[in-house]
Amino acid sequence: MSDHFLGFGLGLRTQHFADVLETRPNVDWFEVISENFMVAGGKPKYFLHAIREHYPMVMHGVSMSIGSTDPLDIEYLTKLKKLANEIQPQWISDHLCWTGLEGINSHDLLPMPYTEEAIQHIVERVQQVQDFLGRPFLLENVSSYISYTESEMSEWDFYSEVVKRSGCLMLLDINNIYVSSRNHHFNAEDYLNSIDPKYVRQFHLAGHSDFTDYVIDTHDHDIPDPVWELYQKACRRFGPISTMIERDDNIPPLNDLLLELEKAKSIAQDVFSNTHPQMVETL
Ligand SMILES: [Fe+2]
Numbered sequence: 001m002s003d004h005f006l007g008f009g010l011g012l013r014t015q016h017f018a019d020v021l022e023t024r025p026n027v028d029w030f031e032v033i034s035e036n037f038m039v040a041g042g043k044p045k046y047f048l049h050a051i052r053e054h055y056p057m058v059m060h061g062v063s064m065s066i067g068s069t070d071p072l073d074i075e076y077l078t079k080l081k082k083l084a085n086e087i088q089p090q091w092i093s094d095h096l097c098w099t100g101l102e103g104i105n106s107h108d109l110l111p112m113p114y115t116e117e118a119i120q121h122i123v124e125r126v127q128q129v130q131d132f133l134g135r136p137f138l139l140e141n142v143s144s145y146i147s148y149t150e151s152e153m154s155e156w157d158f159y160s161e162v163v164k165r166s167g168c169l170m171l172l173d174i175n176n177i178y179v180s181s182r183n184h185h186f187n188a189e190d191y192l193n194s195i196d197p198k199y200v201r202q203f204h205l206a207g208h209s210d211f212t213d214y215v216i217d218t219h220d221h222d223i224p225d226p227v228w229e230l231y232q233k234a235c236r237r238f239g240p241i242s243t244m245i246e247r248d249d250n251i252p253p254l255n256d257l258l259l260e261l262e263k264a265k266s267i268a269q270d271v272f273s274n275t276h277p278q279m280v281e282t283l
Pocket residue numbers: 140173176204246
């Protein structure tokens with residue numbers, strides 16, 4: 001089993017701050033959205049530090065825009081590093097995407113053209129980010145609805161090359177793989193099978209909105225069966241990987257998310273009872 005396996009976590013959301021602190025739920029770790037805490041003080045910061053005393057944390061960002069041709073935002077990175085020094089996360093992640101150009105933020109996680117030129121561009125920037133932050137850095141696959149005629153390779157080959165050459169790690173979002181597989185008509189299992197397990201450090205699980213002809217990554221529903229099925233396959237391929245549920249909208253009571261987390265744990269336990277029997281007791 002990997003030294004980096006944190007177990008089963010949740011995204012820490014404002015609606016659950018007080019509940020988490022009072023009830024100390026059976027959650028192995030929390031992922032926090034970095035941008036929500038990159039401020040000097042205030043109530044969210046109070047809860048962050050209070051909850052951190054009881055749980056390991058990882059930091060997840062949405063604003064790095066690693067794929068953009070704009071220069072890296074040093075002010076943003078400085079705030080990110082300061083927050084990391086405060087809460088000592090196990091790792092920091094952001095998305096393999098671009099979010100804007102020439103200072104204009106689209107507030108969307110836009111996919112990259114899958115080209116050698118883009119790989120070289122991102123690898124150089126990831127190396128700068130890693131040097132600056134001095135902590136393990138993960139890139140997450142985004143869901144997408146468009147593709148570029150310039151693309152020269154598959155998303156999974158592009159993602160693998162970026163990670164291999166830059167030395168960063170992967171946050172595999174199982175829902176995003178499913179969503180993109182439906183929108184771009186590829187086989188989600190081919191995606192999983194092409195990824196080298198040694199690069200995978202974390203999984204995201206989430207729900208989406210299915211419009212039959214296309215699927216949108218809304219993160220506002222329970223995790224649906226096809227995503228659970230893909231998660232089971234990911235557990236078989238990658239073994240014990242730190243897993244969390246990422247719910248961003250239509251936030252249910254904490255107990256509902258804890259039940260979903262139990263389901264993730266039981267799927268993983270079923271798989272690991274065959275592949276990693278020595279660790280099932282500890283889950
Ligand atoms: Fe995600």
